[in-house]
Structure formats: C-alpha cells, structure tokens
Amino acid sequence: MKQANIIVMGVSGSGKTTIGELLAQELGRPFYDGDDFHPAANVAKMAAGHPLTDEDRAGWLATLATHLGEWEAAGGAVLACSALKEVYRQTLQAGEQLPLTWVFLDGSRELLEARLEGRHDHYMKASMLDSQLTTLEKPTYGIRIELTNSETPAQVVARVVAELSVSAT
Numbered sequence: 001m002k003q004a005n006i007i008v009m010g011v012s013g014s015g016k017t018t019i020g021e022l023l024a025q026e027l028g029r030p031f032y033d034g035d036d037f038h039p040a041a042n043v044a045k046m047a048a049g050h051p052l053t054d055e056d057r058a059g060w061l062a063t064l065a066t067h068l069g070e071w072e073a074a075g076g077a078v079l080a081c082s083a084l085k086e087v088y089r090q091t092l093q094a095g096e097q098l099p100l101t102w103v104f105l106d107g108s109r110e111l112l113e114a115r116l117e118g119r120h121d122h123y124m125k126a127s128m129l130d131s132q133l134t135t136l137e138k139p140t141y142g143i144r145i146e147l148t149n150s151e152t153p154a155q156v157v158a159r160v161v162a163e164l165s166v167s168a169t
C-alpha cells in the first residue's frame with residue numbers, strides 16, 4: 001500500500017543518520033541515507049571544506065525525488081536528508097504523491113559543533129557548520145524536535161514516534 005515517506009532533516013551533525021536509522025527500525029520501514037546519493041564530486045567538495053551550491057545539489061535532489069516516488073509506492077521509507085532550503089523540500093515533495101512527513105532536528109550551534117567535533121570518521125568537518133546554518137531555512141510545518149544534550153538517540157526517537165502518532169490522529 002502507498003504510504004508517505006518520512007524525511008529526517010537538519011544540518012550536518014543534527015543526527016539525521018543516527019535518528020533516521022533507529023526510527024526506521026522502530027517503524028519497520030527501510031532506511032535510506034541521502035548522503036549515499038551524493039555524486040562523488042559533491043562529497044569531494046564538502047570534504048575539501050567547500051559548501052555545496054544550489055546547482056551542486058540540484059541533480060542529487062532530483063535523484064532523491066525519483067526514489068521517494070518508488071519508496072512511497074512500496075509502502076514508505078525513512079530518508080535522512082539535509083533538505084536545508086524550502087525550494088529543496090519542494091523538489092523532494094514533487095517526487096511523491098502523498099504529503100511528505102517532515103521531522104526537523106533543530107539544535108543550537110553549540111550542541112551541533114560539539115557533536116561534529118566529537119565525530120572523527122566523517123568527511124564533513126565542524127568548519128562547515130556555519131555555512132550549513134546560513135543555508136538552513138527552518139520549516140514552519142511538520143514535526144520539530146528541539147535537541148538537548150541529555151537525550152539519547154532512543155529517547156529522541158521515542159519523542160518522534162509520539163509526535164507521529166499525534167499527527168496521524
């Protein structure tokens with residue numbers, strides 16, 4: 001049965017992959033990481049410390065939009081994707097028939113920086129945080145999860161699941 005996809009969005013370090021994977025497990029849905037769909041040139045650019053432009057992101061978002069349509073038809077998935085600007089979110093929505101469910105992980109600069117500095121095995125360095133935050137247009141719809149220093153990923157996912165059940169009623 002066709003079911004809307006859930007997109008876990010936010011800047012680098014907000015926990016999209018961590019929370020998205022656990023949420024998918026909890027809901028019994030497949031998980032996809034938007035980062036796995038970036039062309040190699042985009043990854044190389046970010047790893048070299050250069051923010052992506054709208055043009056760099058266009059093909060990537062179009063590819064994800066196509067996949068979203070397929071995943072929706074297959075029963076719905078959870079996708080971790082930065083989706084920083086409104087126009088990017090519109091591109092993603094265009095691939096889908098049902099309204100996407102947005103889960104926005106919102107954290108302070110200090111929290112995000114600490115997380116990025118604590119992560120050593122990733123191409124995206126803490127120095128990219130400012131450009132991510134400058135690009136971010138916070139959505140005014142969907143589920144917003146304000147991140148705290150004290151909650152475990154499992155606790156964050158429990159909050160998301162509770163909000164999903166409220167928005168489903």
Ligand SMILES: Nc1ncnc2c1ncn2[C@@H]1O[C@H](COP(=O)(O)OP(=O)(O)OP(=O)(O)O)[C@@H](O)[C@H]1O
Pocket residue numbers: 010011012013014015016017018019035080082115116118119122124151152153156
């Ligand atoms: N609730 C949490 N409490 C503490 N640390 C967390 C929590 N959620 C995620 N982290 C840690 O924060 C870091 C960033 O998380 P993650 O890689 O999932 O973010 P991301 O948004 O997918 O980042 P990117 O877009 O750069 O891939 C990781 O080291 C992760 O283990």
Ligand SMILES: O=C(O)[C@H](O)[C@@H](O)[C@H](O)[C@H](O)CO
Pocket residue numbers: 011012013035038046052057081082083084124
């Ligand atoms: O739109 C973007 O700038 C990118 O998607 C980034 O958010 C990275 O993919 C991610 O942070 C790296 O892990």
